Amino acid sequence: MNAEAPGAQNAVEASGITKSFGGALALDGVDLTLAWGEVHALLGENGAGKTTLSNIIAGIYRADAGRVVVDGVEHQFRNPAQAIAAGIGMVHQHFRLVAPMSVAENLHLGSPQTPRLVTEKILVARARALMDELGLHVDPTAKIWQLSVGEQQRVEILRVLSRGARVLILDEPTAVLTAQEAHDLFGVMRQLVAAGRTVVFISHKLNEVLEVSDRITVLRGGRHVVTRDTAGATARGLARLMTGEERELDVTHRRIDGSAVLTLAGVSARNSRGLIALSQCDLVVRGGEIVGVAGVSGNGQTELAEVITGLRPLEGGTITVDGTDLTNASARQIAAAGVGHIPEDRIGVGMVSSAPVKDNAVLRHYRTDELSAGKQLKRTAVVRFAERLVAAARVQTRSVHTPAGQMSGGNQQRLVAHREALVGRRLLIAAHPTRGLDVLATQEVQSALIARRDDGAGVLLISDDLDEVLLMSDRIAVMYEGRIMGMFDRGDADRARIGLLMGGHAEEAFAP
Amino acid sequence: MNTIRFERRATSDARRSAAFRVLGAVAGILVAGLVLLITSRNPFTLLGDAFDANFGSQRGLEETAIYATPILLNGLAVALSLRMKIWNIGADGQFLMGAWAATGVGIHWAGPDPLVLLVMALVGAAAGAAWILIPALARAYWGVNEIITTLLLNFVALQLVLWATLGFWRDTKSAVVQSAPPVSANLPVFPGLDFLHIGFIAPLVLTAVLWWVFRSSTWGFEIDTIGGNPRAAAFAGINVPVRIVLVMLCTGAIAGLSGMIHLSGYAFRLNGGISTNYGLSGFIVAALAGGSFIGLLVGGLFIASMLHAGITLQAKGLSTYIILAIYGAILLGIAIGEVAARYRMVRERYDPATEAVR
Incomplete structure (x- = not known):
């Protein structure tokens, strides 16, 4: 099933693509040309139109205007089946695999090429043949649920290719992958284009785009900004094209000798499976400083945020906020003491998606005198509070009465972050606050944290992105297997030493 | 094309x-x-008959309201738990236990009517709440599926009622078999009406109360938050397990009260057939109303009129x-x-x- 030798024509020429959703213009006359045998990166902020454009080319949406020419023939796809028949296939962020079925079964499910009468043996043999041909391997007898995310993605790619796709669109494929898996995926992408196929790589991660692509098209606000060769492009230049403005976050670090807002002494706790997740942690956050917690995910950072905010009981030790002992206090008491929490899973823990925006806005404040008298909610005050928060957080929503789940992910995140900043008068715990955000939104959140710090609150920033920790923090704590391995002032922090500590190498890190 | x-x-x-x-x-x-x-x-004649049965006479209207009372109360019990995304399938059992406990008071004590009725109501509600206590604790603290526990307790409740009416509370003085003796105090009929007892007020008042609670109280806000996302509720500082237990006890109490009202307002004596699937009817109404209390009121009255019309049509062959x-x-x-x-x-x-x- 080798890709046919490409002619002189381009793989795809889309021109003047326009699409609006309910009055909002998502794409405004966008052109995109894909050559055979290239990795073409589609770069842009959230909402720039990358996914919409891809969905139109892959036959999922229909454009309001514009033409799509595939291999020299104009098409008007009405559904994805027509696009795949023309050789265009898309792998979505959320996989469409049947978890209890085997890899071989998933590859054949719904495919017109599947023989009418099959046995497990035939399916596995056919799957093996396909994998050999494409040079992409996954155990064909394994069930989907047994596979890692990276392997599942590989099955999705195999499935799309087995339908005859010669243009493969990958929608933010690295968002769900570990660094190693992302690296493997890039190898697969290079291999596919070497065989003459075309890969469209949608991303907002500049480093990845620079690493793997041949050409780059930048979209901004539904418009085409530029298409250029990757050679010679810089991250900074691309960021400017994506955001339309050059902004560099300027953080001045400082040493604070003020009084402690948060003091953890000998804190230990178990995780949800009953295993020790924190052991003997000592940590101080003072008013007016950002303390960054560096570490590989899963080394107790989540539990650390949970014990401080009253969501997880302590096994031992004490927690003090502004001199008041809040060891094992309730989440409500801790919030009342002025501790806000931007949780790691903002949408799963910090929000009620089915409830209107206004209910989510007051989730932490509905018991204040402003919003309720005894048991009675002041309904107009609730709406006013919500409208204020929505305006301050620049959340885009039709009204505060629409369900929060109908807003885009970025807006949901902004709502939660600003609400928690209001709660955190004294201390703000921010767990991976910029994860999944694009360049502009990341800077917004980072500026908000710095503003909080400059107002005199303490900020505890938990992040597995060492660059972010180094950029933002006045002091840095390193966590490994539930322990705080070291504490540095920003000035003395050394990337190599922190890296060693994150990997648990204490002796080497402190060797002279 | x-x-x-x-x-x-x-x-x-x-x-x-x-x-x-x-x-x-x-x-x-x-x-x-x-x-x-x-x-x-002829469907038109039958529709006419059905309409006539309900709305053609004062008696029809009153009887429909009598049927509507337990259906609405059980429906409110289910609807309240549904706001928390909890399914109380055991309204029938709680209804039976409410009637059972109220019978215990009503056949052994012949005090002043208002006092006896008040104690019967309290005991009936308490019995309904007690009947859901174990499912509530199991659900709140150990995550045990309440659909199964509440459903199974229905059968236990029915056996308890049968045991009482065939055994220790069996009425030996009258010709009525398989039944407890009549209770000493009955709910009075509305002044000016012939059949409808004042228990009909209960679902109306309760609907209004619950409508207000979920529209403008922090209590309703918290219950809706738990129903929407229990993890977010815990994040906001709401003690989720305690709320689950309290709300489930409330739903049991409403269903128990429903049993007491039906006993003292209409059936007057306990027997195994006292609940002709009122729990199930209430459940259907609550599920169709989708959490709206006003919708429940309309739906409950509609189902009651259907049931009533059905009985009339049955009489017509x-x-x-x-x-x-x-x-x-x-x-x-x-x-x-x-x-x-x-x-x-x-x-x-x-x-x-x-x-x-x-």
Whole structure:
């Protein structure tokens, strides 16, 4: 099933693509040309139109205007089946695999090429043949649920290719992958284009785009900004094209000798499976400083945020906020003491998606005198509070009465972050606050944290992105297997030493 | 060439949703009428009879309201738990236990009527709450599925009632078999009416109270938050397990009170058949109302009038099976209407030229 030798024509020429959703213009006359045998990166902020454009080319949406020419023939796809028949296939962020079925079964499910009468043996043999041909391997007898995310993605790619796709669109494929898996995926992408196929790589991660692509098209606000060769492009230049403005976050670090807002002494706790997740942690956050917690995910950072905010009981030790002992206090008491929490899973823990925006806005404040008298909610005050928060957080929503789940992910995140900043008068715990955000939104959140710090609150920033920790923090704590391995002032922090500590190498890190 | 596609609506609209349910009920009645026509009966006469049975006389109206009382109360019990996404399938059992406990008071104590009734009501509500206590604790603290526990306790409650009415509380003085003696105090009939007892006020007042609680109280806000996302509720500082237990106890108490009111206002004596599936009817109403208390009130009265009309039609020679089939058609119509309100039809035109590409 080798890709046919490409002619002189381009793989795809889309021109003047326009699409609006309910009055909002998502794409405004966008052109995109894909050559055979290239990795073409589609770069842009959230909402720039990358996914919409891809969905139109892959036959999922229909454009309001514009033409799509595939291999020299104009098409008007009405559904994805027509696009795949023309050789265009898309792998979505959320996989469409049947978890209890085997890899071989998933590859054949719904495919017109599947023989009418099959046995497990035939399916596995056919799957093996396909994998050999494409040079992409996954155990064909394994069930989907047994596979890692990276392997599942590989099955999705195999499935799309087995339908005859010669243009493969990958929608933010690295968002769900570990660094190693992302690296493997890039190898697969290079291999596919070497065989003459075309890969469209949608991303907002500049480093990845620079690493793997041949050409780059930048979209901004539904418009085409530029298409250029990757050679010679810089991250900074691309960021400017994506955001339309050059902004560099300027953080001045400082040493604070003020009084402690948060003091953890000998804190230990178990995780949800009953295993020790924190052991003997000592940590101080003072008013007016950002303390960054560096570490590989899963080394107790989540539990650390949970014990401080009253969501997880302590096994031992004490927690003090502004001199008041809040060891094992309730989440409500801790919030009342002025501790806000931007949780790691903002949408799963910090929000009620089915409830209107206004209910989510007051989730932490509905018991204040402003919003309720005894048991009675002041309904107009609730709406006013919500409208204020929505305006301050620049959340885009039709009204505060629409369900929060109908807003885009970025807006949901902004709502939660600003609400928690209001709660955190004294201390703000921010767990991976910029994860999944694009360049502009990341800077917004980072500026908000710095503003909080400059107002005199303490900020505890938990992040597995060492660059972010180094950029933002006045002091840095390193966590490994539930322990705080070291504490540095920003000035003395050394990337190599922190890296060693994150990997648990204490002796080497402190060797002279 | 045209094709029709169903597209999920982005927004839900309470008025559209209500209108579709009414349309669904009408469609159900039409289907039922068609079936009656095929079986060579005159659906118009029967519809007239059914209408007449309910609205043609004061007696019909009063009887419908009597049926509506336990259906509405049980429906409110289920609807309250549904706001928390908890399914109390055991309203029937709690109803029986409420009636059982109230009987215990009513047959052993002949004090002043108001006092006896008050104690019966308190004991009945407490018994209903007690009957859901174990499912509530199991659900709140160990995550045990309440659908199964509450459902199974229905059968236990029925056996307890049968044991009492055939055994230690069996009425040996009268000709009524398999029944406890009549209770000493009965709920009075509304002044000026012939049959309808004042217990009918209870579901109306309770509907108003719950409507207010969920519209403008922090208590309702917290329950809705738990129903929407229990993890977010815990994040906001709400003690979720305690709330689950309290709300489930409230639903049990409402169903228990329902049993006491039905006993002292209509049945007067306990027997195994005191609940003719009032729990199930209440459950259906609550599920179809989708968490709306006003919708529940309308739906409960409607189902009660259907049941009442059914009894009249049965007297006119229509078989029970046909009546049940008609109920089914109407309820199914409403359920379909509820789902249909969330979608809209999109008609698409396209020219065959593009189709040829396929």
